[in-house]
Amino acid sequence: MRATLIYGAGDVRVENVPDPEIKLPTDAVVRVLRSCVCGSDLWPYGSKPHAEHGERIGHEFLGVVEDTGSEVSNLQRGDVVVAPFVWADNTCDFCREGLQTSCRHGGLWAAEGNDGGQGEAVRVPQADGTLVKLGVGEDSALLPSLLTLSDVFPTGYHCAVKGGVNARTTVTVIGDGAVGLSAVLSAKRLGAERVILMGRHKDRTDLGRDFGATDIVAERGEEGIERIRELTGGDGTHVVLECVGLAQAMDTALSVVRDGGTVSRVGAPQYEQVNLGFPSFMGNVTLTGGVAPARAYIEDLLPDILDGTIEPGRVFDRTVGLDEVPAGYQAMADRTALKVLIKP
Amino acid sequence: MRATLIYGAGDVRVENVPDPEIKLPTDAVVRVLRSCVCGSDLWPYGSKPHAEHGERIGHEFLGVVEDTGSEVSNLQRGDVVVAPFVWADNTCDFCREGLQTSCRHGGLWAAEGNDGGQGEAVRVPQADGTLVKLGVGEDSALLPSLLTLSDVFPTGYHCAVKGGVNARTTVTVIGDGAVGLSAVLSAKRLGAERVILMGRHKDRTDLGRDFGATDIVAERGEEGIERIRELTGGDGTHVVLECVGLAQAMDTALSVVRDGGTVSRVGAPQYEQVNLGFPSFMGNVTLTGGVAPARAYIEDLLPDILDGTIEPGRVFDRTVGLDEVPAGYQAMADRTALKVLIKP
Incomplete structure (x- = not known):
């Protein structure tokens, strides 16, 4: 599949990477419908030392469940889901307190061999705890606002x-x-x-x-x-x-x-x-x-988006395909775009 | 009357100063029964540059109301009262929120011409708002614990x-x-x-x-x-x-x-x-x-002291007269005393 990698300041590339697959029975694989560029992605885009090998990047996505591990019980192939920007089991003591960013079995996208969000698909660890079903179809007009539930x-x-x-x-x-x-x-x-x-x-x-x-x-x-x-x-x-x-x-x-x-x-x-x-x-x-435990708020905020009370997706003022992600980064860095939506 | 002044690091003296008297109709004059030395007094005692003229010091005291201004309505001569370490009107918006340290008409003892607590008597501005009646006699055995309500x-x-x-x-x-x-x-x-x-x-x-x-x-x-x-x-x-x-x-x-x-x-x-x-x-x-709005807590804590449930006054491990205040400072600085009670 294709995904975004960062090689250093100003150097973001979209390249072929291995397709994600189930590694642990608690995993799911999600095909990405929408992703986006975060203001925090601009920090490495502005200052990261150049490296020979690129690193995956992106931590905001929603998509369709394509495959699930044997211990995943809450999700089915075809579910449209959003992922918070930190994955978490949602059962440990920190998660029960609403601090999924400190989950005892959680982690960050695009780090330590995990997929990033700015690509065609993502292996999602702790899928039952991490992913939230949105109850909409793949072509919902609400996808941009629903995507904001991942982070911003x-x-x-x-x-x-x-x-x-x-x-x-x-x-x-x-x-x-x-x-x-x-x-x-x-x-x-x-x-x-x-x-x-x-x-x-x-x-x-x-x-x-x-x-x-x-x-x-x-x-x-x-x-x-x-x-x-x-x-x-x-x-x-x-x-x-x-x-x-x-x-x-x-x-x-x-x-x-x-x-x-x-x-x-x-x-x-x-x-x-x-x-x-x-x-x-x-x-x-x-x-x-501090870093937001997005997962803790998704169920609370979701209904207001579904019924149109709020439209947080209005922060997206540009949409790009995967090939245009480097241009999307540059537009945000130049402040000609507020926030860039990615439609792989 | 006699009161404590600080001239610089290591130089605390007890000297004659003008007797306090009512200046504003909201003032009271309190004869001090007990005062004490605060850990925060040790900062200037440790580092204050030497000056020709001493400055008053001390912000913890309880005593007996000796005189009241014409607009003081809650206090009478003879009342045994404690003063929090910041005076306040106890009626402004900050005071009503329990933040008397930010009172719009408040101030600090021993600053800007106001008396300090380590002396024989104190002019108390905003007396109705500042002072809290303790309901005990001048010879109560509870005075040390009651004095802790002023600050510590x-x-x-x-x-x-x-x-x-x-x-x-x-x-x-x-x-x-x-x-x-x-x-x-x-x-x-x-x-x-x-x-x-x-x-x-x-x-x-x-x-x-x-x-x-x-x-x-x-x-x-x-x-x-x-x-x-x-x-x-x-x-x-x-x-x-x-x-x-x-x-x-x-x-x-x-x-x-x-x-x-x-x-x-x-x-x-x-x-x-x-x-x-x-x-x-x-x-x-x-x-x-942050700095504690002691006034906000006094009524809550007072009953537990009066009925003996708690004895916060156990922090006092030495008692001195006014003449011995300089030795009291030195004992606290040397850590041979935890907290020094002053009995003028």
């Missing part, structure tokens, strides 16, 4: 849930990428009435308004902080959703959170340390969040 | 509450100082069945056992981390209560917290940054805590 939408949702967003909290969302916009949609779903979106790409912040943002702050750094302070009577907001992952974004988050409030982060941190010294201590600021 | 006990309690301690959480407490021991007592009160205390002073960890610690880890750094991992099947504990304030203690906390768990800190941070990069992100670790 639950990531924004995790950010809002961990931040404690509710009807009584004001919210700042930092970042107008697909995760930030998903966080806006999530904050709205959790009842927030005031959602300030920090972003400077008008097409993106316009979608943010559609998703529930009540205010847009295009300024960054000190100016952006000042603007949020103006909008909140000097106090900042109860919750700040940090959806970028850069040190400056985290510093901004800590500067616009209200005393006693929470900064929740889901942007994969491109920093080692966080400025949480005396001022944050005196303000009783909480820092929470 | 609610600080440990805040740490445990913010950490989310309950009957289902395992807990590590870092630090066998008076705050750490108060955190142990608090974790026990909140139902924790497993409380691991990290500390290496046997007399202190023995008191920790009395307060509810189930395990003592005397090792520090990597060895201490390894020991906690051994005790918890490799996972760490759900909650870590960081009661020291040094960078190493925070690093230890982040190394012994279970995935999805919480590090709660109340040790005044002697660091600017916290190592919260990729590993903490992947582990979904929350960092919370």
Whole structure:
């Protein structure tokens, strides 16, 4: 089959790789209907040292079950399923607590010999625990929104849930990428009435308004902080959703959170340390969040997509075939595309 | 009257200062029955540059109301009261949320012309909001435990509450100082069945056992981390209560917290940054805590002290008069005293 490999910064290729097959009785093989490029894929695309052998990449996909191992009992050939971006048994103590990203028998796509999502098919370990049946056909118009359940939408949702967003909290969302916009949609779903979106790409912040943002702050750094302070009577907001992952974004988050409030982060941190010294201590600021256990949220979010209440798939603004994946990466890196859908 | 001033590192003096008097109609004047030295007083005692003029110091006291301003309605001359270590109106939005440390009309003892607690009397701003009547006489044997309500006990309690301690959480407490021991007592009160205390002073960890610690880890750094991992099947504990304030203690906390768990800190941070990069992100670790709004907890904790259920005053292992306050500081700095009670 064909799949995407990354050889280094700026060098993504689609090549022939071995067809996936059942290796363990808990495996399934899924033929990919839709995949996509994640903002976090852009970190290696921007900086990975060049290597002689490419590495598989991609961790978001939905598809059709083609084969199942002997111990798989919840899935059948033909089921249309979505995979969260971490596979998990969904039965261990961490999974039962809703932290499938720490599953005792889980792992990451495209790592340690496992298939990546940006290809024609995927061997899925712990298939019963990992895959969620969607109850739609292969040609459903909802596939883009359903695909967001693999990562980007639950990531924004995790950010809002961990931040404690509710009807009584004001919210700042930092970042107008697909995760930030998903966080806006999530904050709205959790009842927030005031959602300030920090972003400077008008097409993106316009979608943010559609998703529930009540205010847009295009300024960054000190100016952006000042603007949020103006909008909140000097106090900042109860919750700040940090959806970028850069040190400056985290510093901004800590500067616009209200005393006693929470900064929740889901942007994969491109920093080692966080400025949480005396001022944050005196303000009783909480820092929470982390890699999102998407699996924990899928059943909760699915009905709202199926009945059209929410359309998180609107973050996709370009669709490519497998051959065009390298161009899709470049478009996202150039910010000419917000998020690229892949139709193998 | 006489009060304690600090001139610089190692230089604390007891001198004559102006008698406190009502300045604002919301003030009261309190004659101090008991005060004490805080672990946080040892930071300036250890490092403050020497100055020509001394500054008032001390923020923990209980005493007798001697005079009240015209707008004070809840207090009468003769009431025995405790003051939390931050004064507050107890009516603003932050106070109503239980964050009196961020009160819009609050402030700190011994700062900006306000009296400190380590003296014969104190002018108390926002007296109605700040002071809590204890319902005991001036000679009550409970005064030491009641005095802990001003800071050290609610600080440990805040740490445990913010950490989310309950009957289902395992807990590590870092630090066998008076705050750490108060955190142990608090974790026990909140139902924790497993409380691991990290500390290496046997007399202190023995008191920790009395307060509810189930395990003592005397090792520090990597060895201490390894020991906690051994005790918890490799996972760490759900909650870590960081009661020291040094960078190493925070690093230890982040190394012994279970995935999805919480590090709660109340040790005044002697660091600017916290190592919260990729590993903490992947582990979904929350960092919370901060300066404790003692006022928010006093009414909750008071009955348990009055009926003898808990004796947080056991952290005091030396009592001095006002003249001996400098020796009291030195004893705490030398660690020959855990916490020094002052009887003016």
